[in-house]
Amino acid sequence: MSRERLFTGLVVAATILLVALALEAFVRLAVDDGMQFDLEMWKYAREVKRVSADPRIGHEHRPSATAHLMGVDVAINSHKFRDREIGFERTPDSLRIMMLGDSLTFGWGVPNDKTFVKRLEAMIHATGVQAEVINAGVGNYNTSMEVAAYLSEGHRFRPDILVLNYFINDAERTPRYDSHRLERTSAAYIYFASRIDVAARMLGLGSRRPWYDYLRDLYDPSSPTSGWAEVEAAVARLAEFCRARGTMVLVTNLPELRQLKPYPFERERTMVQALANRLDLPYLDLLPAVDDLEPGRLWVTPTDPHPNILADERFAAAIFDFLRARNLLRTTNHGN
Numbered sequence: 316m317s318r319e320r321l322f323t324g325l326v327v328a329a330t331i332l333l334v335a336l337a338l339e340a341f342v343r344l345a346v347d348d349g350m351q352f353d354l355e356m357w358k359y360a361r362e363v364k365r366v367s368a369d370p371r372i373g374h375e376h377r378p379s380a381t382a383h384l385m386g387v388d389v390a391i392n393s394h395k396f397r398d399r400e401i402g403f404e405r406t407p408d409s410l411r412i413m414m415l416g417d418s419l420t421f422g423w424g425v426p427n428d429k430t431f432v433k434r435l436e437a438m439i440h441a442t443g444v445q446a447e448v449i450n451a452g453v454g455n456y457n458t459s460m461e462v463a464a465y466l467s468e469g470h471r472f473r474p475d476i477l478v479l480n481y482f483i484n485d486a487e488r489t490p491r492y493d494s495h496r497l498e499r500t501s502a503a504y505i506y507f508a509s510r511i512d513v514a515a516r517m518l519g520l521g522s523r524r525p526w527y528d529y530l531r532d533l534y535d536p537s538s539p540t541s542g543w544a545e546v547e548a549a550v551a552r553l554a555e556f557c558r559a560r561g562t563m564v565l566v567t568n569l570p571e572l573r574q575l576k577p578y579p580f581e582r583e584r585t586m587v588q589a590l591a592n593r594l595d596l597p598y599l600d601l602l603p604a605v606d607d608l609e610p611g612r613l614w615v616t617p618t619d620p621h622p623n624i625l626a627d628e629r630f631a632a633a634i635f636d637f638l639r640a641r642n643l644l645r646t647t648n649h650g651n
Contacts, residue, residue, distance in 0.1 A: 335503070338503040338507070339501060339502060339503040341503070342354075342502045342503040342506045342507075343502050343503075346506060347502060349383070349385070349386060350385060350386055350616055351506070352385070352616070352618060352619040353505055353506060353509035354502055354505060354506060355384050355385045356454070357502065357505045358382065358384055359382065359384050359389075359454055360374075361499070362380065362382040362384075363376055363377060363380045363382050363384075363389060363391060364376060364377065364453075364454075365377050366492050369463065369467060370489075371459070371460070371463035371489070372460055372463045372464050372467065373456075373460050373489050373490055373492070374453070374455070374490075374492070375395050375453065375464070376391045376395040376396070376397070376453060377391060377395070378391065378392070378393045378394070378395055379391060379392065379393055384423075384424075385423060385424035385615060385616075385619070386424060387422075387424060387425060387426050387427075388426070388427075389427075390427070394468075395453075396449060396450055396451055397421055397422065397427065397450050397452065398427075398432075398449055398450045401447060401449055401472070403471045403472055403473070405473060406445065406447065408445060408646045409445040409446060409447060409646055410439065410444055410445065410446040410447070410475055410476075410644065410645065410646050411446070411447045411449070411472065411473065411474045411475050411476075412435070412436075412446065412447070412448045412449065412474055412475065412476045412477075412478060413448075413449040413451055413465075413469060413472055413474040413476075413477050413478070414432050414448065414449065414450055414451055414452060414478045414480060415451050415452070415461040415462075415464075415465055415469070415477065415478065415479050415480060416451070416452040416456070416461065416478075416479070416480030416481075416482070416569075417452060417453065417454060417455060417456045417457070417461075417480075417482055417484075417485065418452065418453075418454035418455065418621060419452070419480065419482055419569050419621060419622055420432065420450065420451070420452025420480045421450065421452035421453060421454050422450070422452070422627070423454060423615065423619075423621040424615035424616070424619065424621055424623065425615070425622070425623065425624055425627055426624075427450075429624045429627060429628075430450065430627055431622075431627040431628070431630040431631040431634065432448050432449075432450040432452070432631075433448065433450070434627060434628060434631035434632075435448050435631045435634055435635055436448035438631060438632070438635045439635070439644055442639075442644060444644050444645065444646055445646055446644075446646075449472060449474070451464070451465070451469055452480070455490070456485075457484075457485045457486065457487050457488070457489060457542065457545075457546075458479070458481065458485040458486070458545075458546045458549050458550065459489055459542070459545045459546065459548075459549040460489055461479070461485075461549075462549040462550070462552060462553045463549075465477070465553065466552070466553070466556060470556070470560070470562075473560075473562075474562055475562065475563065476562070476563045476564075476565060476638070476643060477553075477557055477562050477563070477564045477565070478564075478565045478567060478634070479550070479553065479564060479565070479566050479567070480567050480569055481566060481567065481568050481569065481587055482568075482569045482571075483530050483533070483571050483580055483583055484530060484533065485546065486533035486534055486541065486542045486543045486545075486546050487533060487540075487542055488540065488542045488545070489542075489545075516529070526573070527574075527579050527580075530571070530580065530583070531580070531582075531583065533583075534582070534583050534586060543586070546590070547590055550566070550590060550591075550594060550596075551594060554594040554595075554596055563597070563643070564596050564597075565596070565597045565598075565599065565637075565638075566587070566590075566591040566596050566597070566598045566599070567598075567599045567600075567601055567630075567634065568584060568587050568588070568598070568599070568600050568601060568602070569601050569622070569630070570601060570602040570605065570606070571620075572605070572610050572613050572614060572620045572621075572622060572626065573610060573620045574610060575602070575605065575606040575608075575610050576606060578602060578606070584600065584602070588600065597637075597641070599633065599634065599637045601629075601630050601633055601634075603633075604629040604630055604632070604633040605626055605629050605630075608625075612625060613625060613626040614626075
């Protein structure tokens with residue numbers, strides 16, 4: 316190789332490196348204000364999560380991890396839940412409820428005491444009933460992962476009521492953890508890759524599908540991305556396991572908040588209810604709790620449609636009313 320070619324190659328490499336460093340600095344110093352959804356989810360994965368030893372669970376929270384994400388403090392207890400320390404042993408004469416779910420149950424962008432999990436706990440306490448409502452929600456979980464985590468360890472808390480909070484993307488397949496180094500370390504890569512993906516979905520480029528088509532495909536047995544059969548099998552396993560141990564399972568269906576009227580996922584909503592009915596599980600549709608409001612009023616930020624404080628207040632009230640109407644808000648000695 317001639318000196319000229321070597322010099323040219325070094326100049327090109329140095330230029331690429333400088334541009335990459337400049338973009339990284341730009342994203343970290345100018346763009347990252349602590350409220351960018353994709354960057355905050357990236358921090359969540361880096362600072363709070365780890366790969367689980369059980370491939371059926373996929374990933375889990377790091378015990379005792381703390382972080383500031385999407386404008387709120389996040390603290391994980393020793394049992395890997397976003398909750399205060401709660402032991403396996405039951406408090407005498409108490410009601411214990413456990414909530415399974417994904418980032419909506421976890422309370423993405425919502426202070427811990429304002430999540431619908433903790434609002435429900437406070438509402439039950441206000442009736443004079445001693446209750447513990449445990450937040451077992453983990454971001455990016457699907458139903459199969461939630462069930463696997465419960466059957467592995469969550470059941471040791473011996474809840475009286477187990478609430479399976481379902482969301483439409485819970486029919487996604489369990490992810491594989493083979494991300495490359497750039498994805499793990501570069502904020503700029505995450506930021507720009509996310510925006511390219513959004514643009515590709517909007518324009519229908521390549522295999523990218525608009526968000527509503529992508530979600531509908533999860534329930535289409537002819538689609539290679541569909542995980543609905545796995546959802547059905549997982550919920551059936553959970554129902555059988557809990558029935559044998561005297562734990563009531565309630566299935567709630569959390570709405571996709573980007574569009575409420577007309578709701579674009581009526582078929583999928585019906586499928587979830589039919590599954591609960593088939594397994595003789597009580598079912599609560601949470602769309603009516605919020606569909607009188609404009610969607611944007613319910614979002615964490617204008618670009619992040621996770622449920623905000625107002626949405627979680629509505630969800631907690633609906634779950635509370637459902638349980639109270641069925642005389643389920645009473646203390647027990649379950650498992651003691």
